[in-house]
Amino acid sequence: MDVKAAVAYEAAKPLTIETVQLEAPRAGEVLIEIKATGVCHTDAYTLSGSDPEGLFPAILGHEGAGVVVEVGAGVTSVKPGDHVIPLYTPECRNCDYCLSGKTNLCQAIRVTQGKGLMPNGTSRFSIGGKPILHYMGTSTFANYTVLPEIAVAKIRNDAPFEKVCLIGCGVTTGLGAVIYTAKVEPGANVVVFGLGGVGLNVIQGARMVGANRIIGVDLNPDKRALAEKLGMTHFVNPKEVEGDLVAHLVELTNGGADYSFECIGNVKVMRQALECCHKGWGESIVVGVAGAGQEISTRPFQLVTGRVWRGTAFGGARGRTDVPKIVDWYMNGKINIDDLVTKVMPIEQINEAFDLMHRGEVIRAVLTF
Ligand SMILES: NC(=O)C1=CN([C@@H]2O[C@H](COP(=O)(O)OP(=O)(O)OC[C@H]3O[C@@H](n4cnc5c(N)ncnc54)[C@H](O)[C@@H]3O)[C@@H](O)[C@H]2O)C=CC1
Ligand SMILES: N[C@@H](CCC(=O)N[C@@H](CSC=O)C(=O)NCC(=O)O)C(=O)O
Numbered sequence: 001m002d003v004k005a006a007v008a009y010e011a012a013k014p015l016t017i018e019t020v021q022l023e024a025p026r027a028g029e030v031l032i033e034i035k036a037t038g039v040c041h042t043d044a045y046t047l048s049g050s051d052p053e054g055l056f057p058a059i060l061g062h063e064g065a066g067v068v069v070e071v072g073a074g075v076t077s078v079k080p081g082d083h084v085i086p087l088y089t090p091e092c093r094n095c096d097y098c099l100s101g102k103t104n105l106c107q108a109i110r111v112t113q114g115k116g117l118m119p120n121g122t123s124r125f126s127i128g129g130k131p132i133l134h135y136m137g138t139s140t141f142a143n144y145t146v147l148p149e150i151a152v153a154k155i156r157n158d159a160p161f162e163k164v165c166l167i168g169c170g171v172t173t174g175l176g177a178v179i180y181t182a183k184v185e186p187g188a189n190v191v192v193f194g195l196g197g198v199g200l201n202v203i204q205g206a207r208m209v210g211a212n213r214i215i216g217v218d219l220n221p222d223k224r225a226l227a228e229k230l231g232m233t234h235f236v237n238p239k240e241v242e243g244d245l246v247a248h249l250v251e252l253t254n255g256g257a258d259y260s261f262e263c264i265g266n267v268k269v270m271r272q273a274l275e276c277c278h279k280g281w282g283e284s285i286v287v288g289v290a291g292a293g294q295e296i297s298t299r300p301f302q303l304v305t306g307r308v309w310r311g312t313a314f315g316g317a318r319g320r321t322d323v324p325k326i327v328d329w330y331m332n333g334k335i336n337i338d339d340l341v342t343k344v345m346p347i348e349q350i351n352e353a354f355d356l357m358h359r360g361e362v363i364r365a366v367l368t369f
């Protein structure tokens with residue numbers, strides 16, 4: 001079938017709206033009509049050319065929501081008409097990773113997904129017979145896309161696509177980093193670096209679990225008001241701190257953060273996030289994605305003296321199990337997504353959506369078809 005998609009032909013170039021051919025779903029696959037998709041910083045990261053796995057031409061996008069249109073042979077967990085969220089972290093419930101109970105990083109299709117291909121090693125997208133690659137297994141910058149059944153979370157049918165699409169990445173990553181990865185306990189002092197689509201969800205996750213001080217750090221003062229609405233108790237702009245930022249944060253947290261979260265993708269900030277943690281027990285969670293060639297460093301003494309450095313992908317959430325619950329949290333008023341959707345725009349304005357994100361003028365621009 002013909003579909004409308006924003007194609008990334010090469011790194012660091014604007015996307016082009018094209019008519020792309022999409023093959024029908026094969027065995028174990030699902031055809032989804034994407035109704036809405038957010039633009040996450042990771043899409044910009046890959047488009048910039050910094051992603052060592054970045055491949056072109058491709059259809060980017062991984063923060064979507066839509067409706068099942070057709071299923072391939074053997075698909076049993078979803079049917080046409082079901083509302084779904086595509087998962088860049090699938091949940092097969094059968095691989096060693098899923099069965100370990102220790103991680104959400106299902107590896108059932110990771111190798112082909114990283115090559116921009118479906119599990120059988122081919123792409124379903126093409127233009128004039130030339131393949132166009134998938135991205136993160138999701139390719140939500142298209143009005144129709146094909147995913148493996150194990151990478152689809154079925155959600156309730158009354159949830160608005162333009163809001164719950166953010167559960168496909170930013171919301172789940174931020175909340176999950178607090179709840180599933182760090183397991184922040186009530187009364188903890190928390191520092192969040194970067195108050196974008198991910199960091200703001202760390203803030204609201206920290207509020208949900210009853211954290212004490214929730215300190216937000218961002219260079220952009222415009223991020224302050226919404227962060228406060230979502231639960232931030234103190235705002236720190238590094239440009240306004242006299243002296244050492246880490247020492248300032250240690251003082252604000254009476255000896256150091258119990259938990260810190262880096263939601264930027266800046267390796268220098270990752271070091272600050274570790275070093276502002278409390279001696280003996282503070283844990284720093286790396287959420288931000290840093291480009292090819294970037295490395296983190298600190299004095300080993302920081303770890304010898306009890307600080308812990310960890311990372312999280314998709315907030316540690318098991319997509320098919322946890323995503324439907326997070327949709328319920330939104331529908332029950334437990335979490336705020338409405339204020340995170342700064343702007344809803346047609347897919348034709350996708351390049352403007354990226355510009356708005358780069359200029360820090362939106363938390364999330366959501367694209368519709
Ligand atoms: N681990 C995972 O599963 C996921 C990782 N990510 C990554 O998380 C990071 C954040 O993503 P988004 O929230 O979508 O980005 P965003 O662009 O919406 O937010 C980034 C925020 O960081 C702030 N910032 C930039 N440099 C700063 C600095 N030096 N100090 C303080 N604040 C600074 C910006 O003003 C902005 O508010 C990105 O690296 C993204 O690739 C995103 C989703 C999932
Ligand atoms: N290809 C990238 C990988 C970047 C990365 O870490 N992605 C996250 C999700 S970011 C979403 O917005 C992730 O899920 N990582 C786990 C994985 O298996 O990719 C690179 O190499 O930098």
Ligand SMILES: [Zn+2]
Nearest residue numbers: 040042169170
């Ligand atoms: Zn993302």
Ligand SMILES: [Zn+2]
Nearest residue numbers: 092095098106
């Ligand atoms: Zn698995």
